[in-house]
Amino acid sequence: xxxxxxxxxxxxxxxxxxxxxxxxxxxxxxxxxxxxxxxxxxxxxxxxxxxxxxxxxxx
Amino acid sequence: xxxxxxxxxxxxxxxxxxxxxxxxxxxxxxxxxxxxxxxxxxxxxxxxxxxxxxxxxxxxxxxxxxxxxxxxxxxxxxxxxxxxxxxxxxxxxxxxxxxxxxxxxxxxxxxxxxxxxxxxxxxxxxxxxxxxxxxxxxxxxxxxxxxxxxxxxxxxxxxxxxxxxxxxxxxxxxxxxxxxxxxxxxx
Numbered sequence: 036x037x038x039x040x041x042x043x044x045x046x047x048x049x050x051x052x053x054x055x056x057x058x059x060x061x062x063x064x065x066x067x068x069x070x071x072x073x074x075x076x077x078x079x080x081x082x083x084x085x086x087x088x089x090x091x092x093x094x
Numbered sequence: 095x096x097x098x099x100x101x102x103x104x105x106x107x108x109x110x111x112x113x114x115x116x117x118x119x120x121x122x123x124x125x126x127x128x129x130x131x132x133x134x135x136x137x138x139x140x141x142x143x144x145x146x147x148x149x150x151x152x153x154x155x156x157x158x159x160x161x162x163x164x165x166x167x168x169x170x171x172x173x174x175x176x177x178x179x180x181x182x183x184x185x186x187x188x189x190x191x192x193x194x195x196x197x198x199x200x201x202x203x204x205x206x207x208x209x210x211x212x213x214x215x216x217x218x219x220x221x222x223x224x225x226x227x228x229x230x231x232x233x234x235x236x237x238x239x240x241x242x243x244x245x246x247x248x249x250x251x252x253x254x255x256x257x258x259x260x261x262x263x264x265x266x267x268x269x270x271x272x273x274x275x276x277x278x279x280x281x
Contacts, residue, residue: 039194048263052237052244072199079273080266082206086219087238089210091115091155 038066040073047077051084105137108151112158118220119162119235120169121228129165133158159240166232166250189267200270203278215277222272226265233258234265 038046043066046059055063067074109130116126136157137144144153191197209215223231229251236247248258 039190040196041190041194044267045259045263048266049259051266052259052262072196075200075202076267076270079200079203079206079270082203083266083269083273084238085207086210086215087235090118090216090219091239 036062038062040066040070040076043067043070043073044076044080047073048080051080101141102138104150105134105154108154109134111151112154115155115239116158116162118223119232119239120165121224121231122169125165125169129158129161132164133161136161162240163236163242163250166236169232170251189271201274201279203274204281206278209277218273218277219269222269222276225272226268230261230265230268233261234269237262 043063046055046063049055050060050063067077112130112133113126116129117123120126120129133154137154140157144150189197223235226234233247233251233253236242236250237244242250244255244258244262248255251258253261
């Protein structure tokens with residue numbers, strides 16, 4: 036089974052909120068290996084977390 | 095015994111910071127004022143709890159977080175709160191083709207951490223947050239700003255975990271898109 040970009044980004048987002056099941060992690064990893072767009076989306080979602088934390092750290 | 099004046103003035107000096115923090119989260123000036131006021135009163139009453147701790151701001155922020163969660167809980171119970179609409183959220187059908195692949199592949203963001211050094215960037219981020227629908231923004235901010243976990247957020251907002259994840263996913267995808275348009279696409 037192959038994930039679409041829509042499904043992959045949904046799981047990448049959930050991976051920031053819960054621990055993904057082993058099968059989900061494998062499917063995401065396979066998709067990311069060949070999909071530049073989803074790798075960027077993952078990096079950017081992780082960056083959002085850092086940015087929002089930095090938002091409250093500032094005076 | 096009333097708290098010494100210097101403790102009180104130190105706390106007062108942090109009010110603007112706390113107000114900003116609460117406003118980001120609650121999106122309602124009056125509710126934010128109330129939460130900060132409650133937090134400051136609790137801090138003055140509990141000065142002993144601060145004794146020996148390193149950072150007054152961190153301690154106050156911790157108290158304020160609880161007050162914010164109380165406020166969110168009250169808002170969630172308000173029957174007047176309009177049901178969440180899809181306004182302001184990207185049309186997911188436009189982001190992806192019918193087969194689920196990107197309609198337009200996300201562009202690289204260059205040096206995003208460099209943006210964290212820039213005041214202007216945070217202004218753009220706040221504008222993007224303000225554009226999110228209220229409940230979606232609240233779920234996102236509870237997760238990323240207050241650092242609550244999803245079971246807590248679901249409980250406070252009275253939604254199912256699945257709905258919670260959907261809101262967080264939408265928030266992230268919308269913010270990505272918004273920052274692409276208002277910041278990274280312009281660099």
